[in-house]
Amino acid sequence: MNQARDQFETHVNQARDHFDQANERIKQRTGRDLILAIVIGVAIGGALVASLLFVKWLFLVFALAAGLLGTYELSRALRGGGRRIDVVPQLIAAASVLLAAASGGFWLSWVLLIVGVAFVTVWRMVAQMIAKDGRTYGAVLGDILVGAFVQVYVPFLTSLAIVLLNRDEGEWWVLSFIAIAVAADTCAYAAGLAFGKHPMAPRISPKKTWEGFAGAVAGALGLGVLLAIFLLHLTWWGGLILGASILLSATLGDLGESMLKRDLGIKDMSSWLPGHGGILDRLDSILPSTVPALALSFLLAPWIGS
Structure with missing residues (x-):
């Protein structure tokens, strides 16, 4: 039992060391x-x-x-x-x-x-x-x-x-557009770390890559379809429209704030959220997405349940 416990502790320590090393590499690459x-x-x-x-x-x-x-x-x-x-x-x-x-x-x-x-x-x-x-x-x-x-x-x-x-059922629309914006951001981050090689906008945000954007496309469109069918009671093509619209607004918002921060000579808007930066560093893709989300809640309403 003592030998098994020692082996288990050794494996745990090794796994912790590997995780710390991976986290340090990510921190060096992204600053987070x-x-x-x-x-x-x-x-x-x-x-x-x-x-x-x-x-x-x-x-x-x-x-x-x-x-x-x-x-x-x-x-x-x-x-x-x-x-x-x-x-x-x-x-x-x-x-x-x-x-x-x-x-x-x-x-x-x-x-x-x-x-x-x-x-x-x-x-x-x-x-x-x-x-x-x-x-x-x-x-x-x-x-x-x-x-x-x-x-x-x-x-x-x-x-x-x-x-x-x-609006009627508005909480589901708010939940959906925020979830899609976050999914696009998260998938872009993960795909960029794993496969990113080709810069997307090097003068604005050097760490964003086309591989990361491809991950954002997959995440936004896939989640858009799922949320449209099971949460908003829209058609699948309505989900594609919602996902593509939020993807576009979220990407432009992210790049826009990156350009603003570069112009101001700062990395983050503030340090209020450790590991994230400031409030606006988390809302940069969400705030512009309110426009297509609200517009589509009106435009797609006739097709709800169709």
């Missing part, structure tokens, strides 16, 4: 702690799924928190890059847009988006006039445009997920 990233990702994903399945209103808490924290995170990152972004007005405008969507007002969230953009624009112009620091007209105009971008990118896109949630 794989174990920590998996633990945090599973915890957040489990809480998100539980909110959609059992306590629908709890997802609103997640969305509001993500929208406000993402707005704060992006504003801080842009300020670090030299842009004059007023954080407090951005958060006030973001909260207005998100709360309007939570109240069930799709058009109200549009109106408050316009009001919010006007609010942060006027605030920036007044603050600049008070400062009188000789900042050029072009730089001020750039600050205003970037401030408007913050409102559209984070709070407004987040509000679309809330609007989708408020």
Whole structure:
């Protein structure tokens, strides 16, 4: 028995050493702690799924928190890059847009988006006039445009997920589009690590490869069909449309944020989520996917159950 126990402990230690070495190689290649990233990702994903399945209103808490924290995170990152972004007005405008969507007002969230953009624009112009620091007209105009971008990118896109949630069977649509976006990201990561050789966009994100994108295509389309048939009661071709649309928006969102971070000279938006980076580093593929998800929930509704 002692000999068997010693052999078992030896095998366990060897397996642990192999796993640590593999994790270290992955960390050196990607800059991420794989174990920590998996633990945090599973915890957040489990809480998100539980909110959609059992306590629908709890997802609103997640969305509001993500929208406000993402707005704060992006504003801080842009300020670090030299842009004059007023954080407090951005958060006030973001909260207005998100709360309007939570109240069930799709058009109200549009109106408050316009009001919010006007609010942060006027605030920036007044603050600049008070400062009188000789900042050029072009730089001020750039600050205003970037401030408007913050409102559209984070709070407004987040509000679309809330609007989708408020539709009939909306929780299943939210769960589906998030699952497809995450599957595309995960499959791209795994395929890229295993087979990646040909860079996809080396000037924007050197670690993304065409092999990884092929994995994302397989994951998004396959899961799209399964979710369409068994969860959304759509036809298989409806699942292909959903999967392809989310794949496209998720990929563009991922590349877009990579380009933004490269322009700002940062690796992650923040370090709030160990192993992942910041809130927006996890939402970069999900936020743009709210647009096709909401549109398809209307367009594919006549074929539900067909």
